[in-house]
Amino acid sequence: MTQFSPTAASQASRPMRDSALRPEREPQNTDDPIIRVTGLEKTYNTARGALTLFRGLDLEIETGAMIAIVGQSGAGKSTLLHILGALDAPTAGTVICASTDVATLTPRQAAAFRNREIGYVWQFHYLLPEFTALENVAMPLLARDRAKSGVSGDRSSSLGWKREALAIAANWLHEVGLEDRGSHRPGELSGGEQQRVALARALVNSPRVLLADEPTGDLDEITAGRVFDLVERLHVTHGLTSILVTHNLDLAARCTRALRLESGRLTPLALGAKG
Numbered sequence: 253m254t255q256f257s258p259t260a261a262s263q264a265s266r267p268m269r270d271s272a273l274r275p276e277r278e279p280q281n282t283d284d285p286i287i288r289v290t291g292l293e294k295t296y297n298t299a300r301g302a303l304t305l306f307r308g309l310d311l312e313i314e315t316g317a318m319i320a321i322v323g324q325s326g327a328g329k330s331t332l333l334h335i336l337g338a339l340d341a342p343t344a345g346t347v348i349c350a351s352t353d354v355a356t357l358t359p360r361q362a363a364a365f366r367n368r369e370i371g372y373v374w375q376f377h378y379l380l381p382e383f384t385a386l387e388n389v390a391m392p393l394l395a396r397d398r399a400k401s402g403v404s405g406d407r408s409s410s411l412g413w414k415r416e417a418l419a420i421a422a423n424w425l426h427e428v429g430l431e432d433r434g435s436h437r438p439g440e441l442s443g444g445e446q447q448r449v450a451l452a453r454a455l456v457n458s459p460r461v462l463l464a465d466e467p468t469g470d471l472d473e474i475t476a477g478r479v480f481d482l483v484e485r486l487h488v489t490h491g492l493t494s495i496l497v498t499h500n501l502d503l504a505a506r507c508t509r510a511l512r513l514e515s516g517r518l519t520p521l522a523l524g525a526k527g
């Protein structure tokens with residue numbers, strides 16, 4: 253795997269905003285739901301026979317909403333996020349996410365879609381232990397442009413891009429309050445700090461949609477609250493549409509809407525949410 257210079261970011265002039273790197277997108281009508289799922293069905297063929305999770309699930313999410321999904325373990329919450337993020341395919345139905353019909357993507361298109369449009373955060377941070385926090389945050393940027401620099405074969409432009417990517421990553425570490433932890437490896441960070449780094453990594457490519465699967469599930473109550481505060485702040489400041497799977501009803505109540513996934517359907521959950 254490529255090794256980066258952790259000092260490259262500090263050599264770069266100033267952490268720059270990533271707007272220049274944001275991929276060109278079709279102008280959007282913000283009245284359109286950014287996510288529209290119609291008639292979703294999902295069946296896994298297992299050794300014990302067919303396991304059907306969704307039978308005609310419908311979901312519409314408006315641009316800018318922060319949606320909580322709750323439900324018992326095994327209800328299919330993670331599977332739903334995986335389908336929205338093109339990590340898994342529906343058995344039937346239409347899934348539009350970030351203006352993309354995700355069920356029709358080839359594996360290569362799905363990878364590009366995820367890299368460009370989706371920020372993923374899981375219960376466990378899945379940071380790469382041998383890389384620093386700064387390098388971990390820079391990974392999606394480098395993955396996005398690896399093919400391009402490989403094609404040009406221009407070593408100096410590839411090195412220039414790495415420096416730029418590290419500078420953008422440094423900016424994101426600053427945004428999640430960890431500017432002084434860039435040279436730490438994941439094992440040298442607390443659980444809350446690891447999840448902050450994972451959030452920075454999820455958002456470094458300026459996706460439109462954040463999918464978070466129990467992002468605070470492995471943290472103590474106080475740290476969970478702080479990480480959720482950060483998610484809320486990033487959601488607003490970066491104009492995200494966010495879907496969070498959580499067991500924590502207090503945190504779910506802070507979302508625009510909360511939905512319960514049960515028996516393969518989503519139903520509104522009244523939690524005194526913002527409305």
Ligand code: ADP
Nearest residue numbers: 296298303305324325326327328329330331332
């Ligand atoms: P939740 O996130 O609500 O706990 P999941 O979406 O992880 O639920 O899983 C829902 C059900 O689907 C579980 O019973 C799980 O074992 C099953 N499942 C998930 N992924 C697969 C798979 N790839 N193959 C077979 N069964 C799966």
